Amino acid sequence: MGGEFLGYHRADGRIGVRNHLLVLSVGGLTAPTARRIGAALQGAVTICLPYSAGLLGEDERVRRDAVVGFAAHPNVGAALMVGDNPAFMRDAAQAVAATGKPYAALTLDDCGHDALTLTDRGLREGARLAIEVSRARRAPAPVSALSIGLECGRSDPSSGLVANPLLGLVTDRLVAAGGTAMIGETLEWLGAEHLLEKRARTPEAATKIRDAVIRREKLAIAYGVDLTGSNPSPTNVASGLSSIEEKSLGNIAKSGASPIEGLVAYGERPGRPGLWTMDASAYAPKSVTGFVIAGAQIVLFTTGVGNSYVSALAPTLKLSANPETCAALGQQLDFDASAAFRGETGMEESGAALFSRMIEIASGLSTCGEVLKEGDETVSRFVAAL
């Protein structure tokens, strides 16, 4: 059961669960042009990176990984990239071309620095790509081709009690079938890192996980941040979470009981299937985008009191186990786990139902976030810029 889904087989062997035309602004200067083009084309998803010049070190690495990660993403049927830096664009376009994905790359420099000319040329290229995208058809694919991001936002104690353990069951089943899962939000391992370390495949992986957590803890101390009221956030605290340790212990339940292969950097694609930790911000939008850059085709996102954020490229399955939230926000949830909270259905049964829902979504069922066009991508920044 659940051994296959219907996906889009891409030229590089990866499988998409959506077939988007992506309009991607590589920097802030071309964002208005990208939005004009995206608004004019059927089925286009527009992503705009808000910055480009003066990035250093990790930010420069992440910027390139983000551009290529979005444009070559398996959920993207074709990509139109617009930007303001020909050298960067040439490099990014080469990486996208190597995957065999249909694309076009245009810069302001190619258009006499005229944003309206770029709009005109982009619209023509985009229209051509949109028709190209429409040729794709779904075909059976093994669940082992799936990579999922595990997210929680606006958590409450019901998240750690029911919703996150349900994600753990889905994760264990997907990983056992040969698929990939990623858990991020490094700060939310604090107080539970010893449990993650024990599950690490190698001592090196355990050390990396521990070091990543301690680095975040030292950052909080260096800036004089009292985590209570910051993380857990005021919303978390109001709903009953009293400390980062309590929140973390609930958070890591999303990762199930599978061995942890290792730690990847923000947006870094795991080198092989299995369960991976990603060293990333605990802020849900940045965390989700890190998973998407790293190739997640689907995000499973639990919430306690409600959180509307979803990825633009990866359908985001939203669920809650809090009976009050399910009653109030039921229409905006893709899976209602309150029956498991109330004990009316067992955890194993609910976990199997959630896995089936994920496969349905992988095969084309729309999420609430998709039909409401909630999607966005929010790339992390790390260091100072010039």
Add this chain to the structure above:
Amino acid sequence: MSDPAQSGFDAIRLASADNVATVLRPVACGDTLRLRGAKDARLVASQDIPLCHKIALTALAAGDRVVKYGQTIGEATAAIRVGDHVHVHNMRSLRAARHGG
């Protein structure tokens, strides 16, 4: 995996070492709670406790560890009676805190 909640229970203890439980419905002071995770356990709430918040299963003194999921989630900052609401007013994190720990 055991089911966290079952019809007929008002609170759940997640591990045998835990000294707090999570209430599965909004609780009023004086309510008698049926506790899942501890055989035949009954517990009287000494305060109103909102849905999903914690209730003390044992008395705690300031400095005592608060245990949930079988793990330390912080320390008591005041004396806590059995049945009390346990939250940021009487417990705090031990991590990344300026008070040390």
